[in-house]
Amino acid sequence: MITYYTILHIRKVITDEITTCRAAFFTEHCGDTNGEKGENSVDGQHPRRSMNGTAYSAGLEARSRKKKLFPGNGVTGKSNGDDGGIYIVSDSGDSSRARSDRMAMRKHRVHRSRARKKSAPLNGLAFCILAGGCFVMYLLLFLILFRNIPDGEARGMRGLVKKTKERVNRIREKFKKHPKNDVDAVQKRNTLEDTADVPESPIADVVAVVDPETMANPKSPVPIGVWPVSIRDEDGKFEDIKHPGFDDGNDFLMSVPRFWANDPVAIHENKLMSRERALSIGTCITPDPNTGRNTRGDACPVNERTIFVAIASYRDYQCRDTVRSAFSAAAHPERIRVGVVDQIVIGEDGSCDVPHSPCSEDPNQPLCLYKNQIDVYQMEAELAVGPVFARHIGHRLYRGEYYYTQSDAHVTFTKGWDVDIISQMEATGDEMAVLSTYLTDIVGSIDPNTGLSLRKTRPIMCNTEYEGGGLEAKHLRHLSQPEGMPGVHGMPQLQPYWAAGYSFSRGHFVATVPYDLYQPMIFQGEEMSIGLRGFTIGYDFFAPERSVCFHHYAKLNPERNKVPHYWEHADKFKGKGIGAMKRLLGIVNMNPEVDRSEWNHAEEAKYGLGGVRETSKFYELYGIDVKKKTTERHLCQFVQNKMHNMFMSHLREDGMGIDYSKIDFRWKDPRPNDPN
Secondary structure, three states, rough: OOHHHHHHHHHHHHHHHHHHHHHHHEEEEEEEEOOOOOOOOOOEEEOOOOOOOHHHHHHHHHHHHHHHHHOOOOOOOOOOOOOHHHHOOOHOOHHHHHHHHHHHHHHHHHHHHHHHHHHHHHHHHHHHHHHOOOOHHHHHHHHHHHHOOOOEEEHHHHHHHHHHHHHHHHHHHHHOOOOOOOHHHHHHHHHOOOOOOOOOOHHHHHHOOOHHHHHHHOOOOOOOOOOOOOOHHHHHOOEEEEEOEEEEEEEEEEEEOOOOOOOHHHHHHOOOOOOOHOOOEEEOOOOOOOOOEEEEEHHOOOEEEOEEEEEEOOOOOOOHHOOOOOOOOHOOOEEEEEEEEEOOOOOOOOOOOOOOOOOOOOOOOHHHOOOHEEEEEEEEEHHHHOOOOOOOOOHHOOOOEEEEEEOOOEEEOOHHHHHHHHHHHHHOOOOOOEEEEEEEEEOOEEEEOOOOOOOOEOOOOOOOOEEOOOOOOOEEEEEOOOOOOOOOOOOEEEEEEEEEEEEEOHHHHHHHHOOOOOOOOOOOOOOHHHHHHHHHHHOOOEEEEOEEEEOOOHHOOHHHHHHHOOOHHHHHHHHHHHHHHHHHHHOOOOOOOHHHHHHHOOOOOOOOOOOOOHHHHHHHOOEEEEEOOOEOOOHHHOOOOOHHHHHHOOOOOOOEEHHHOOOOOOOOOOOOOOOO
């Protein structure tokens, strides 16, 4: 390093000497009548030689001003440099006295110029001799130091870079050998703690805190997660998107938060994510003591792992109660962050983050205590085009939390729900697990005294059927799901389908399977779309063993029948759902009879399939015929019994999902003539 900085110093000294010599030579031979800058120059640059158009224009402007200063009509004079001119102009106009003054000034300048020309050769020679002497002196000093330093340092930065690369390669090889549950390996991967003998340098300091994968790709698709975090800190950093309901030339722009990770494909790379990549997503409420980062992988204590709760609400008076319940029922509310997309009529509907009583009167309300952990994106109800667009914006509110959960806006959570659902998630041993279900009704489900669940049963997602008019418009819709005692104990049970009403997963699920921006006026079909996209990226779906929240259904709550629905403005977006459904089905290969040119392919990769599994594998497994638009019935018989043990036996050793390439199965209805 001494050699490197010595070379830099020598170079600087020589450059300075040469610059000084050239400046002196120019001054002596050309004359400097404008102080520090040459005639018509901008910051010392010759305007005609500068590639900067501003400099050249400034030079022309200066010459133009110079002409205007001597029109002979009494223009007020300007001192040198104040207005771009290069002459001193008398304030007395063009009188004989003024002409006399200018003549004297010209004679004075000529006299000084001749004096400089006479001394120029001697001054230039002196500066050149001085510069040469400095060069020889520093060259001798360099040779002396070179003899007394190690060979690696003598090669300067080449040696340092080589050692750094070798060190990183050793660390990478070491991490490849670590088992999946080695917590120390994850910590070392994040901090790059190594005892390799690398010279101290600014580069070495950077290497000590940079993830090797990120360093190999400086533009990592995974941002560094922080906690606490809020979109309120991103004022002025939102982006404008076109409202999906206005695509006929009447573009309506909406300012929305940017995605935390804007490119899902860059994260999963159309292949199975590595465990290291998956663990690089997810924040902890306390930072790592070595790196200072909140991203700690599975080294983060379970009770400190953050949870992002996404809620889409349309004029729902129970939304604020759902947010309140998420915090008040949590065992560790300090690690909860709620993001709400609140579609309301201003002046008529209450906001999801406003408590029933003012915080000044009752500051201990959850909406007051945890207001900094609540982000609400509020939009006019008349712009609502269904749950897909609202949840798309909800996904934009995610900011790298360890876990992600999605629920409806009229839900009540059980006491300690956060600890319970995380323990169920971790019990799967599957990093790619997604716990999802249709929620049971709240009536008779929660003990009013303890806040705990009274239910021993739970729903499981296995019942779906085609609906819709016309072959091209037919799509799969989940029907009512069976609820019973769990067929598997000690962990959630594997199921084929995903539900939008409740979902819990690792944070990378929302980062890699974002809701599609281009599906307005879709209500049925979104669940199959998200489920199939997640399946192809490598995710596995499970029914929770225990319910941690319950739903307020309208049929048992007369007040909920009064809640409006987004289709009250459907006339404004008439026909949009048809094209959106073609796109939805086309992306997941469910409408082969429709020409691909008939639907919108905008950002299809971003909101499309992964490369781990094929959709055809899913259809084959669960008896779905996308051409005939039929399903093999009685699938629940298989899902509730044999499916879990059969498929989970192929869970990868590193916990990165089930290897379906080893599963050869196709469901056939064992009772085709049984209507029940």
